[in-house]
Amino acid sequence: MTQEPVIIAKNLDLTFETNDGPVHALKDVNLTVNKGDFVSFIGPSGCGKTTLLRTIAALEHPTAGELSVNGMTPDEARQKRAYGYVFQAAGLYPWRTIRGNIKLPLEIMGYSKAEQAEHVDRVLDLVDLRGFGKKYPWQLSGGMQQRASIARALAFDAEILLMDEPFGALDEIVRDHLNEQLLELWERTNKTIAFVTHSIPEAVYLSTKIVVMSPRPGRISDVIESTLPRERPLDIRDTPEFLEIAHRVREGLRAGHAYDE
Amino acid sequence: MMNKSLFPILTVVAAIMVIWYGASVGMNSKWTYDQARRANVEVSFSELVADTWAQDRPVLPAPHQVVVELYKSVVLKKVTSKRSLVFHGWITLSATFLGFVFGTGMGILLAVGIVHNKAMDMGVMPWAIASQTIPILAIAPMIVVVMSTIGATDFLGKETATAIFGYQPAFMQGLLPKAVIAAYLSFFPVVVGMVKGLRSPDHMQLDLLKTYNASKQRTFWSLRLPSSTPYLFTSLKVGMAAALVGAIVSELSASPLRGLGARMLTGSYYGQTIQIWAALFAAAAMAATLVAIIGVIQRRTLRKMGMAQ
Incomplete structure (x- = not known):
């Protein structure tokens, strides 16, 4: 399968000016999302995962660095309606x-x-x-x-689907079911999906690529390419392979947090 | 459900009746005692009560006197008679309606401007608030006088009205100044409510439309306007009541002397307190009916829009 990049971020910075001084929402973010990828952004709150998604959607604008969506600037991509956005509610x-x-x-x-x-x-x-x-x-x-x-x-x-914790407010049984359906949908439509979540199992189950982020400043601490097959029944979550990826995600999250203490 | 809500209402009504009848004995007794002293007779308590509840020009008429007066002036008089409250009520109602329509239209337009234009946001609101701090009793006569001077008092004008109807309907005479004053009072709640309503969509909903690259106009019609509906109806209720107050107040200074406000004014000239109270109740009933009608439309519309509370 040829790798065709759809979203490319280079040294992306985003700083919000607030009354309490600048907040570094994103710092030095480098990322490539290829066509047909299912990318999850995972991390604690304040790590900039939603901000990154909103930046891709041109709902926020980076203060430095480059970002291209479908070979265009995010604003042009938005005007061309290159993506569909699913909000938390x-x-x-x-x-x-x-x-x-x-x-x-x-x-x-x-x-x-x-x-x-x-x-x-x-x-x-x-x-x-x-x-x-x-x-x-x-x-x-x-x-x-x-x-x-x-x-x-x-x-x-739209070829790209951006999803910001779409199942965050739902109970776990419904969430499992929707995750399964989402994978099926992704398989059938071959969309590129960027998905924000704070659930490790959800991220591992869904993704071909897991982007682990950490806060203050918001940055990418690890990018994990999933070795799981594209075909994923729900019980794949009990396999050693799945648990190993989940473990690596957890390690990445912990490493990101070490700065705080 | 019905019984539960009916009981407290009846209790309050009963309490008001007791206080009212008691107060009319107290307030009208001076006249009774004066008359008795002049005639050199003693009055027993029962005579006192009977007399205070049946005077021609009481300080405070008893409720049944007001009801009788209402019955006489609403049901027994021909609706074209100058003594009919239906006639006067219609005069007031037409001014209220016209003013309400003007005021609501103005209010909505201003709100749309305020929401979409930064300069209007900063510039219009203080003036709108200032306009409401001017006592309406002070400004109403001025509006009437100014509009009479420039000859803009009759709706359509005498010639046009006569050409259409064959005569000039009574309610059209002197309608415009009253409608202007009614509109002056009713536009404000609509502006305030609609600004809030048009701004009620949250960030997420606005962002969603942004991802569709929707125009401002599109955002207005598909999101802002429908979202503002609950606020609109609440404002309309307040605006309708305010328009009625405006119409009545303007009738105190308008000529010819017609309408519920004029009834109250002539009543006070001649000490006809019962007439004043009857006109007051007619105005209150009219306001309640108008607000209730808006309430019904509100409920139906919001239920249809899936926004019923």
Whole structure:
């Protein structure tokens, strides 16, 4: 398989000016994400994992260094609608049906009515919400709402999917199920996924590449290429290989923390 | 459920009745005693009570006197009669409505400007607040006088109205100054509520639209406006009540003397306290009805939008 880089960060710095002085949210971040990768960002809160994702999405702007998304600047990529973004909360509009919510980006991007209907049908199938299109968000469980928000991010065929702790607010059983479905979806669509999490098992289970980050200043302390096969049943989490990767992630997190003490 | 809410309401009403009847005995007794002294007779307590509750020009009319007056002036009089509260109520209502529509429209436009334009945000709000610190009683006569001087008092104007209806409807005469004052009072709650409402979407929701590279206009129509609906309705309720107050206050200085405000004014000229109270109750009932109507629309709309609390 040829390695085609999609996201490239070189010596990326981001400093927020606050009333208490500058905060180094990101410092000297170097990273390459290839097409078809499933990259997880893991680390304690304040390590800049969400900031990094937001920078890729051009929702924040780096103070130094280079960042390219699909060979463009992040802003250009955003204007070209190169990525779909999934937030921590589903954030569906209560006044729109599930279909209406998924249609929202398509309406904004000027798809025709027929295209809208076709895209919505396809992504509803992808996230297994067939038959729920006419329901309103409050009629769905939290897990289903989050799936709808993933469908919304997929609707306009962006090659990149950026996910910021999308399952963080859900209970573990639902989370397992959604993780399984997400892998399946990734397999079928061959998207490049960048995924922020603070759960080690989630990161190891999902990713082809795990980026371990540490705080103050936010930086990358380890990048682990997963040796697990792409095909991953849930019980892969009990294999020695899985536990070994999880161990390395934990070590990386601990090393990052050693500075604090 | 119904019984539970009905009981406290009835208790409060009963308490008000007791206090009211008691107060009217106390406040009207002076007149009764004066009359008795002039006629050189003694009054027993029961005579005192009976008299204080049935005077022609009491200081404080008893509730049943107000109810009788309301019945006489609402039901028994022809609606075209100058003594009918329906006639006067309609005059006030038309001014309230027109002012409310103007005021709400202005309020929404200002709020949209304030939310989207930094200069307006800094510049308009202090003036809007300042405008509400001016006593309406002071500014209402000035508005009436100024608009009369420039001849802008009648809605449509006499010729146009006559051309359309064949005569000039009574409510159109002197409607404009009243509507302007009603609008002056009602735009403010709408501005405040809508600014808050249009700013109610959180960062995440705004960021989401940013990832779609949505325009400001798009963001307004798809997110800001629908999100502001609950705030809008709350403002409309306050604005409607304020518009009614504005209309009534302006009728105290407007000519011709028509409307509920004018009823109160003429009542006070001639010591017709019962008439004042009847007009007061008519105004209160009208305000309650208008606010209740908005409440019903609010509930239905928000339920339909999945935003019912």
